[in-house]
Amino acid sequence: MDLKNFLKRFYPIVLIALVFVVWKIRQKDNPPLQKVEISGTTMGTISYSIKYFNESGENFEEEIDSLLKVWNMSLSTYIPESEISRFNNGDDCFEFESSYFLPVLQASKEVYDNSDGAFDPTVGPLVNAWGFGPDKSMTPDSSIVDSLMGLVGFNKINFNENQVCKDIPEIKLDFSAIAKGYAVDVVADYLETKGIHNLLVEIGGELVCRGTKNDGKLWRTAIEDPTVDVYERKFLAVVELEDRAVATSGNYRNYYVQEGKKYVHTINPSTGYPIAQTLLSASVFADNCMIADAYATAFMVLGVEKSKLVLENNKSLDAYLIYSGDNGEIISFVTKGISKNIEKLNAEN
Numbered sequence: 001m002d003l004k005n006f007l008k009r010f011y012p013i014v015l016i017a018l019v020f021v022v023w024k025i026r027q028k029d030n031p032p033l034q035k036v037e038i039s040g041t042t043m044g045t046i047s048y049s050i051k052y053f054n055e056s057g058e059n060f061e062e063e064i065d066s067l068l069k070v071w072n073m074s075l076s077t078y079i080p081e082s083e084i085s086r087f088n089n090g091d092d093c094f095e096f097e098s099s100y101f102l103p104v105l106q107a108s109k110e111v112y113d114n115s116d117g118a119f120d121p122t123v124g125p126l127v128n129a130w131g132f133g134p135d136k137s138m139t140p141d142s143s144i145v146d147s148l149m150g151l152v153g154f155n156k157i158n159f160n161e162n163q164v165c166k167d168i169p170e171i172k173l174d175f176s177a178i179a180k181g182y183a184v185d186v187v188a189d190y191l192e193t194k195g196i197h198n199l200l201v202e203i204g205g206e207l208v209c210r211g212t213k214n215d216g217k218l219w220r221t222a223i224e225d226p227t228v229d230v231y232e233r234k235f236l237a238v239v240e241l242e243d244r245a246v247a248t249s250g251n252y253r254n255y256y257v258q259e260g261k262k263y264v265h266t267i268n269p270s271t272g273y274p275i276a277q278t279l280l281s282a283s284v285f286a287d288n289c290m291i292a293d294a295y296a297t298a299f300m301v302l303g304v305e306k307s308k309l310v311l312e313n314n315k316s317l318d319a320y321l322i323y324s325g326d327n328g329e330i331i332s333f334v335t336k337g338i339s340k341n342i343e344k345l346n347a348e349n
Contacts, residue, residue: 032214034057035057036050036060040065043204046180046203049202054196070100074098075104088173092165092166096163096164101164102161104179107290107291108175111291112155114313115295118297118301120152121154123174124172126145126267130265130274132265146272148272151172157171177293177297178294180206180247181245181247181294185288187203198213206246206247208245209242210243220241221238221239223283223322225330226280235345236322237342239283239342245288245289245291248296249266249299250282251266251281266297266300275301279322280330282307284299285317285319287316292317304321304323320333321333
């Protein structure tokens with residue numbers, strides 16, 4: 001065999017060997033990421049689940065719990081000493097003490113304006129009056145609703161970089177319709193500061209996914225069927241998420257029936273009464289979970305067609321809407337931006 005033919009045959013073997021050596025060196029320089037899983041409760045009884053990958057496998061559970069405690073001391077209405085509780089119990093203005101109060105006010109104002117007031121953090125007194133808060137009294141008469149409507153309106157709240165004020169002393173803020181999403185972002189951002197870029201943070205069903213799983217595959221989450229009984233669980237779709245957040249709002253878990261009439265927990269801020277929409281659930285996808293959470297609530301008030309208009313005017317949002325048709329059939333609407341990531345399981349459309 002001449003030298004030329006020998007080299008021609010030997011070259012592929014040498015090339016493969018070199019590739020293998022380079023791969024081994026890179027493996028040594030970049031060891032496999034380790035998976036860490038954390039779970040717990042926050043905001044009272046709301047559960048959270050966190051998954052992430054890092055080289056050291058360091059567990060940040062203690063730091064995350066401490067972070068959420070500080071967050072609660074700012075925005076939890078169930079803690080009498082929290083910032084929001086002191087603002088609610090005060091007569092006019094409150095100066096911010098933490099870094100959490102202002103961002104949630106800014107996000108609330110954005111969604112309030114873009115939804116024509118369908119999202120309104122001052123609607124809490126009406127939610128309580130209808131039996132969906134600490135006070136479990138039900139079905140207030142029209143005179144009570146009318147009197148409470150005077151305390152509703154985010155336009156009666158004013159704020160700047162330093163403080164938040166209210167036009168009427170009795171007005172109260174309640175961020176329960178945006179809080180879980182905000183807490184998700186806070187935890188995810190904290191993990192990013194620790195050099196963790198492949199993560200999933202879920203609090204009370206709202207979640208954000210960044211990066212990928214260790215095998216390079218995208219994170220996946222499910223969208224529930226809103227038509228099943230309260231104690232059942234059935235999935236209509238599975239969604240792959242790539243650096244996005246998702247929050248879902250619906251009335252299929254939180255309602256009561258009195259004298260044959262169903263009352264849902266979503267209150268229309270413009271009327272003071274529980275909504276009566278064909279929209280059963282709204283899953284909203286956004287760059288951050290706080291915005292997704294707020295719009296999901298707003299869409300439940302707006303209904304299908306008005307929600308579609310909001311989506312057309314805000315290209316940073318995507319949504320998966322589930323609603324009932326004229327004949328009671330279940331219909332789904334998916335925006336183009338997320339449709340390629342959704343695998344429908346049992347939806348009719």
